[in-house]
Amino acid sequence: MKKIPFTTAICCFLFLSAFLPLSAQKVAPKNNVIDVGSRLELFIDDFLIEKLAGQATRKLHQPIPKEIAIVHDELWEGSGSGYHSVFKDGDTYKMYYKAWQHEASSDKSTYHPLYCAYAESKDGIHWTKPNLGLHEFNGSKNNNIVFTSGPLQGFSLDAGHPAVFKDENPNVSPDARYKAVLISGKTKRGLVAFKSPDGINWTLISDQPIITNGAFDSQNLAFWDPVRKEYRAYWRYFSQATGDKDRYKGTREIRTATSSNFIDWKDEHNVVYVDSPQEELYTNQIKAYHRAPHIFIGFPARYVERGWSESMRKLPELEEREKRAAQHIRYGTALTETLIMSSRDGVTFNRWNEAFMRPGMESNGTWTYGDQYMAWHVVETKSDRAGAPNELSLYSTENYWKGQASHLRRYTLRLDGFASVNAPRAGGELITKTLTFKGNELILNFSSAAAGDIKVEILDEKGKPIPGYSLDESSETFGDAVNRAVHWKKNGTDVSALQGKKVKLRFVMKDADLYSFKFQ
The missing domain is CATH 2.60.120.260 (Galactose-binding domain-like)
Structure with a gap:
């Protein structure tokens, strides 16, 4: 740097x-x-x-690419599935994610409402989608859906931008061991808080949004900070917005605040960076690193519009890329990748300006807008080498907005090996x-x-x-x-x-x- x-x-x-x-x-x-x-x-x-x-x-x-961890190919999932929350809970790894079908190359972009679905694993490598029987899709409850979009107690709920975590607050009540943050649209616009005793059955914490000052058109996060003994949130914010109708205009920023009870939030600040340029960051993926929780580590997605060029036409799936660009040029010529940044106070971040996870070797499903959005956050998994120590597993999207299913690939890194x-x-x-x-x-x-x-x-x-x-x-x-x-x-x-x-x-x-x- x-x-x-x-x-x-x-x-x-x-x-x-x-x-x-x-x-x-x-x-x-x-x-x-x-x-x-x-x-x-x-x-x-x-x-x-x-x-x-x-x-x-x-x-x-840089992390090492491994196998495809999960394919979002169920009828209630699709190519727009993403915004994964991944954490280890006892002997089980848990994953929550947006389930959506979207095709950037088609006039028809939405095939079903946005859902939040659940998967689990015993090793962080092999994942299953349990039949939860909670919500109906096409006349059946045989699915893994945990949240649905639509009206709920005065909210217009968007289940497609979920962030779910296990609350490590030692004073948390048993019925709120798990918490989730979703978006409410035009009605009571803002971030909506949920609680659960088991991570499957959810109820509202408050009948009002907990945070309203933001654009929120990304994965908006909140978690318990075990060192500072407080909750911290990070969400999408447009710093030059002048009102509700302009909330998506201006400079994209990451905003943060703290809370003692998960309902009342204070000390709002835009995240600031040391020696890094202003860039379009679409997600933030910030959390206290579990091995050194006094350090926050984030994995924001960098968005770059490259436009048409000879190199752009050499990238994979040109015909598909041209179809995407016909709907909107950025769908075909914008690229995304993952960065890494860290902070010791939660506000000022040291961001590496070089890519942490590049788009990778060219192959079908790579080098397009929406790829390499990293899941929130890293987890420890066993090494496949006998006698070797645990390693970190990271998960990142591929094949986004293409066909009928997006993919989530696992990557590995040595412990502390950022x-x-x-x-x-x-x-x-x-x-x-x-x-x-x-x-x-x-x-x-x-x-x-x-x-x-x-x-x-x-x-x-x-x-x-x-x-x-x-x-x-x-x-x-x-x-x-x-x-x-x-x-x-x-x-x-x-x-x-x-x-x-x-x-x-x-x-x-x-x-x-x-x-x-x-x-x-």
Whole structure:
């Protein structure tokens, strides 16, 4: 990512701080010392980095495409199915999604109302659509529909923009262990809140919209923040809109707010970015990362209108692309992909400007508008390699608005593997800012070549090596592991004597990646 001058960064920080809520401003470390405690710290941002030297750089990593996880080919589903919510609930993985048939190349775009449907899995890889028997479609209740569009207690409900989550608030009532946010249209326009004891049977939480200031024409999210002990919402907002009739005009923004009870929301702010251009972002997919919940990670979909060109005509399915463009040029020539961004206060985000999930190798069903919309959010799944640690599974759409069914493909990434500090064989080093910690061992999530390694030196706050933890006394750490304790020749892995003291960590690396670290 591009560097900005120090003076510019300070000015931006002071300007943004004046407009951030108090809860966001409190994350600044006291006396320039960061207390990491025993929490996991990632290098998805540069929050902990004081200096990179040699040829060390921060590096973005891309997920690996795997199998098609689910095909939305039921009669009540279709090519417009998307906006997936995915989370693990005990031993079961749960998925909620928009079920809709839409063909961008046809004059007839809507074949049935929008629904929200449910699927589940025991491993996050193989998914089933249970027969719930709740709502009627074509005279039968043999389907997996959990929400339907239409009038409901004064709302004009749109079931096609669902966001569903399990509420981890320790004080949540049993009848509200699961919550959902849907859209209401012209009648009582805004976001509508639902609750459920089982994730299947739902009732309204309030007879009024919980948030009304927005456009909402995307997947609008809300969840429990376990670190700050509050609910947080993110939704689509048009910053230059002048009234209800103009709510879809202006600059597309992501807006956020917090709540103590899921009904009353405060501290509304547009999300702001550090060193990123203004771009069309269609979804946000923000949530606290389950392994490091003090960090919010988002996967917004970037929308780009490329227009007709020689390269556009070389992309897959030209005939279909031309038919789509005949309905609206952007249907045929706009492209979408997934980005990644992170925040430590929920308002100011560090966004990688390069794609996190590119449209991928050209094949039927790819490189079109609506593809590569990532599901909300990542989950841990078992590796298919015996003895390997768990990995992250991510899910993203394909074949959108084509034929009779859209697809959801699974991708994998190592735990915490979004980004790393990387050094080539020529070497490089990372020095952290001054920090304090709690724990007996320093644990690394890293990868090296057979000839590569990482050595760790612990410095005092003035930058001098601490006896027993100097570079010469550090053992070489090499391999590929998510949970390896650093070893020193005299003290072994024990760093307990340094707990609570102001220190810096110096990582000297060659042909290696460092993804995250923690003290335990």
